[in-house]
Amino acid sequence: MDRRTFVLALAAAPFCAYAQPKNMKDIQSLQDNWKSFLPAGVSVPSPTEPLKLSKDEWRKRLPNELAYRVLREEGTERAGTSHLNDEKRPGIFACAGCGLPLFTSEMKYESGTGWPSFFTTIPGVFDTKKDFYLIYPRTEYHCKRCGGHHGHVFDDGPPPTNQRWCNNGVSLKFIPKDGGKA
Numbered sequence: 001m002d003r004r005t006f007v008l009a010l011a012a013a014p015f016c017a018y019a020q021p022k023n024m025k026d027i028q029s030l031q032d033n034w035k036s037f038l039p040a041g042v043s044v045p046s047p048t049e050p051l052k053l054s055k056d057e058w059r060k061r062l063p064n065e066l067a068y069r070v071l072r073e074e075g076t077e078r079a080g081t082s083h084l085n086d087e088k089r090p091g092i093f094a095c096a097g098c099g100l101p102l103f104t105s106e107m108k109y110e111s112g113t114g115w116p117s118f119f120t121t122i123p124g125v126f127d128t129k130k131d132f133y134l135i136y137p138r139t140e141y142h143c144k145r146c147g148g149h150h151g152h153v154f155d156d157g158p159p160p161t162n163q164r165w166c167n168n169g170v171s172l173k174f175i176p177k178d179g180g181k182a
């Protein structure tokens with residue numbers, strides 16, 4: 001590769017990696033290709049291996065009280081407090097409770113809400129229910145494997161999905177694709 005080709009490749013690379021999906025076919029390929037964001041040699045659980053623990057076991061397993069309150073009691077972290085708001089490296093956002101992969105870095109976008117936000121998910125990883133905590137109904141979603149609460153999904157996200165998966169950062173752990181520090 002000569003210098004000019006190299007410079008052109010550098011200029012094109014970020015654009016290709018983060019090209020915004022234009023239609024549902026693009027979304028489908030983001031979903032189909034999620035495993036390409038896993039670091040080499042890392043094995044992850046699947047939604048069909050349920051993880052059921054007692055309250056005490058969850059308290060021991062989770063890193064702190066906030067993670068317990070959000071994941072196990074449907075709490076909400078304060079907006080703007082998660083370091084994952086600014087996480088832009090290629091990789092996987094997995095459930096902090098059980099390690100199930102939930103989103104890739106390509107599914108994340110800046111919603112301006114102060115919570116990590118995604119316009120689609122890895123397929124088949126969440127169950128949903130309606131909740132009425134704020135009087136009007138919202139769609140709550142939780143991890144299919146461990147039942148941990150993650151957030152709410154709204155219909156004001158970017159096209160083509162128009163979905164905004166508004167996720168508590170404390171419910172997620174980031175696995176960088178290059179095997180770097182989480």
Ligand SMILES: [Zn+2]
Pocket residue numbers: 095096097098099100143144145146147148
């Ligand atoms: Zn989980």
